Amino acid sequence: MTKRLDMKGIGKSFFATRALDNVNFTCVAGEVHALVGLNGAGKSTLMKILGGVYQKDEGVIEIDGAKVEIAAPSDAGDRGIAMIHQELSLINELTVAGNIFLGRELRHGATPFVNKREMARQVRAQLDRFGLTLDPNRKVADLNSGEKQIVEIIRALMSDAWLIVMDEPTSALSEEDKEMLFDFIRKMKEEGIAIIYISHHMPEIFSIAEQVTVMRDGVIVLSECTAASSEDHVIRSMTGAELDHFVKPHKEITGKTILTVENLTHPGAYEDISFNVHEGEIVVMTGLRGCGAPELAKAIFGLDGSYAGKISYFGQPLKPGRGPAQAVADGMGLVTENRDKNGILPPLSVRDNIALPYLEKSVKAGLIDGRRIDALVDKAIRDTSTKTSSPEQEIRFLSGGNKQKICFSRWLDPDLKLLILLEPTRGIDVHAKADIYRIIEDLAGRGVGILILSYEIDEVIMLADRVLTLYQGATVSEYAYPGFDKDRMLADMAGAGQGH
Secondary structure (H helix, E strand, O other), X not given: OOOEEEEEEEEEEEOOEEEEEEEEEEEEOOOEEEEEOOOOOOHHHHHHHHOOOOOOOEEEEEEOOEEEOOXXXXXXXXXXXXXXXXXXXXXXXXXXXXXXXXXXXXXXXXXXXXXXXXHHHHHHHHHHHOOOOOOOOOEHHHOOHHHHHHHHHHHHHOOOOOEEEEEOOOOOOOHHHHHHHHHHHHHHHHOOOEEEEEOOOHHHXXXXXXXXXXXXXXXXXXXXXXXXXXXXXXXXHHHOOOOOOOOOOOOOOOOOEEEEEEEEEEOOOEEEXXXXXXXXXXXXXXOOOOOOHHHHHHHHOOOOOOOEEEEEEOOEEOOOOOOXXXXXXXXXXXXXXXXXXXXXXXXXXXXXXHHHHHOHHHEEOOEEOHHHHHHHHHHHHHHHOOOOOOOOOEHHHOOHHHHHHHHHHOOOOOOOOEEEXXXXXXXXXXXXXXXXXXXXXXXXXXXXXXXXXXXXXXXXXXXXOEEEEEEOOEEEXXXXXXOOOHHHHHHHHOOOOOOO
């Protein structure tokens, strides 16, 4: 019998905010059902109810026509429902098999000794079932992002999951890893696995999904077969109108040099990197994952001092590893690539998260000037179009796009001179991306230097005044606007570029 999930009349409120209103959602074994919508549309809330993280206020959940209660994540697991989150939950020092059997290890008979050989054998059988070539005895730390994604999925399948929710599964994957994942998804469909696929990437949705459901402001506004729909139709349903796309303004870079990097080298990460950033200039570093750009950016911000070479800021050499507190005092800001892990403090409010860099500057006579902080927070929320019920709302309840805007808003200080952005639009929707792009251009317009790492080539070309392509930690080429060549950049990133 083909299993079927029915969520009927689901409602959920957070204080005065109505997050879900009479939502009906269905998924059938053997199909991919794409769930899309702008950040804050209600997708994550609906899936957290399905996964037992949140409790619904109204409605029922049925599996094969039988009403079920999902009061905790363990209840979801017991009913064959698994969640693959955007930020993976693997332990790097364990093997593939060790991660898959974590918490339910096999033993040698009645002894306390773990039967690693049998765990590896069972994992190998599952991998063979889907034509995958991973070694069960490899450490997860040695895997690439795509392989780690597959380990998460195999772990779910070996826990007898028939329904898997994938939240932005390709946000950290290369093109090659994406194709590997899509092949795996197609094989899972053949095995009768149901997949709820959350993504903002329209080509992926129309490539892999049979059904697409669009949420907007907590309600379902579209649900139909992908074969009967189109990318434009889905985007219009998401936004309620044609999307107002960001258009890069043309500008001349005439400001003085803010940052100079000379022959920077960290063995195993990056080698002999040199470039500069001027006032009002947007410089974008791009390459494949592992190109060394994140490590380079963190060295500039003072998070890592184990490098050779020289970093100068307004002509003055910077002390290696001087620390982020000094970087902030010098007028630098950093938005990390992993907002949930490193960018926000989940238990704190929106207000407190925005206020963090301003606290030291807002002390008078030993007391924090709360009025100044409130004014800064209110302005930051307005300037970034952040959607929140109030500044006192806990930031963990915000959507991914709104969390990202908070990460930006804490750097809107008038003293900001250089902003470093690592994957600034990772895992956010097209509408939030446009808002982020405008924030970046507004900052550049007031003279802030911007250094960005992005792996999305279309985003690179859209944002940059200048592009540095990297391959295996080394600079391949430098391109200046408007002389961008997408094909040559892609060749550079793949190691086929010859530089110029």
